[in-house]
Amino acid sequence: EKGGYEHFMLKEMYEQPKAITDTFSPRIKDGKIVIDELNMTDEEIKAINKIMIVACGSAYHAGVTSKYVFEGLSRIPVEVDVASEFRYRNPILEEGTLVVVISQSGETADTLAALRESKARGAKVLGIVNVVGSSIAREADNVMYTWAGPEIAVATTKAYSAQLISLYLLAMKFAYVKGEIDDTVLSDMLEDLKSLPAQVEMLLNNKQKIQRFANRYLAARDIFFIGRGIDYAISMEGSLKLKEISYIHSEAYAAGELKHGTISLVEEGTLVASVLTQKELYKKMISNMVEVRTRGAFVMAVTMEGNTEVERAADYVIYIPETNKYFTNSLAIIPLQLFGYYVSVGRGCDVDKPRNLAKSVTVE
Numbered sequence: 001e002k003g004g005y006e007h008f009m010l011k012e013m014y015e016q017p018k019a020i021t022d023t024f025s026p027r028i029k030d031g032k033i034v035i036d037e038l039n040m041t042d043e044e045i046k047a048i049n050k051i052m053i054v055a056c057g058s059a060y061h062a063g064v065t066s067k068y069v070f071e072g073l074s075r076i077p078v079e080v081d082v083a084s085e086f087r088y089r090n091p092i093l094e095e096g097t098l099v100v101v102i103s104q105s106g107e108t109a110d111t112l113a114a115l116r117e118s119k120a121r122g123a124k125v126l127g128i129v130n131v132v133g134s135s136i137a138r139e140a141d142n143v144m145y146t147w148a149g150p151e152i153a154v155a156t157t158k159a160y161s162a163q164l165i166s167l168y169l170l171a172m173k174f175a176y177v178k179g180e181i182d183d184t185v186l187s188d189m190l191e192d193l194k195s196l197p198a199q200v201e202m203l204l205n206n207k208q209k210i211q212r213f214a215n216r217y218l219a220a221r222d223i224f225f226i227g228r229g230i231d232y233a234i235s236m237e238g239s240l241k242l243k244e245i246s247y248i249h250s251e252a253y254a255a256g257e258l259k260h261g262t263i264s265l266v267e268e269g270t271l272v273a274s275v276l277t278q279k280e281l282y283k284k285m286i287s288n289m290v291e292v293r294t295r296g297a298f299v300m301a302v303t304m305e306g307n308t309e310v311e312r313a314a315d316y317v318i319y320i321p322e323t324n325k326y327f328t329n330s331l332a333i334i335p336l337q338l339f340g341y342y343v344s345v346g347r348g349c350d351v352d353k354p355r356n357l358a359k360s361v362t363v364e
């Protein structure tokens with residue numbers, strides 16, 4: 001059942017190119033994005049004045065990434081909240097707010113409760129769900145399925161990747177309908193989207209290099225992940241992947257926040273994984289990397305091909321191929337998933353079933 005792979009997690013990481021393709025291909029027709037499941041006319045899309053995204057764990061991280069994509073492309077303001085907070089905070093849902101709940105299992109108790117709360121307040125709820133016929137899929141007003149197939153490993157990989165794709169499609173669709181992007185931009189973006197599966201494949205095939213690197217950190221006490229903008233969202237997911245399966249303490253920080261406290265934790269040899277895929281933020285990130293390195297950190301960087309300037313501030317660099325600036329998460333997450341996986345394997349942890357965790361969290 002593991003198809004020759006040592007763990008479900010590795011198998012599922014390798015299924016990402018297919019999960020990505022299966023999620024976008026049925027929704028691209030004649031060079032346009034068609035999301036029938038949305039059940040919204042162009043007029044209704046134009047009337048959306050706020051998007052409220054609610055989810056837990058990695059699905060929440062996909063939501064955080066999409067905030068940058070929705071706002072950047074469609075200029076619709078987005079709020080993202082973890083479901084357990086949202087449901088008890090007496091959320092303000094006004095006319096024109098679209099609630100988007102994201103869940104792999106479709107059974108997460110807090111996310112389901114958030115959906116019910118939103119509906120009770122009269123909001124329209126779109127579910128982005130992987131398990132067909134699950135509770136969230138049944139109760140949401142509309143469902144956009146992520147076609148990742150069954151996911152077994154507790155640490156999500158392919159469902160997360162498929163969530164990102166669904167969110168990109170929605171953001172592009174909204175932006176196009178609102179006239180924020182034209183045909184040329186859309187078709188360029190769709191080209192980049194179609195290149196992602198092969199690019200992901202290529203990054204996965206780098207696994208031995210990442211394994212050798214991961215083996216140096218099996219005894220680490222703390223690992224930090226830093227980034228700005230979308231890269232901060234990637235850092236959050238990279239950090240969760242590592243900690244949930246390796247039991248090494250890790251944190252993600254918006255790089256600009258380091259000076260406000262966290263940098264005092266950096267010691268000689270502390271690994272700081274820095275994500276810098278956003279051109280306009282390269283310089284700022286490089287100065288943050290220099291700051292931690294001056295304090296003894298070992299700096300690993302995940303950046304775009306060609307950004308060799310980073311080598312002056314990093315001890316170890318992983319390059320990812322060129323893509324649209326809104327899609328970088330889909331590539332940058334791959335080496336971080338592999339890193340978490342190999343640290344877990346190297347430490348002899350139960351990779352697919354980490355202690356204290358369940359695949360779907362059906363109690364609050």
Ligand code: M6R
Nearest residue numbers: 057058059103104105108155156
């Ligand atoms: O099934 P869901 O997507 O609603 O699950 C949400 C989280 O429980 C889940 O993403 C969790 O954080 C994963 N273990 C992360 O790998």
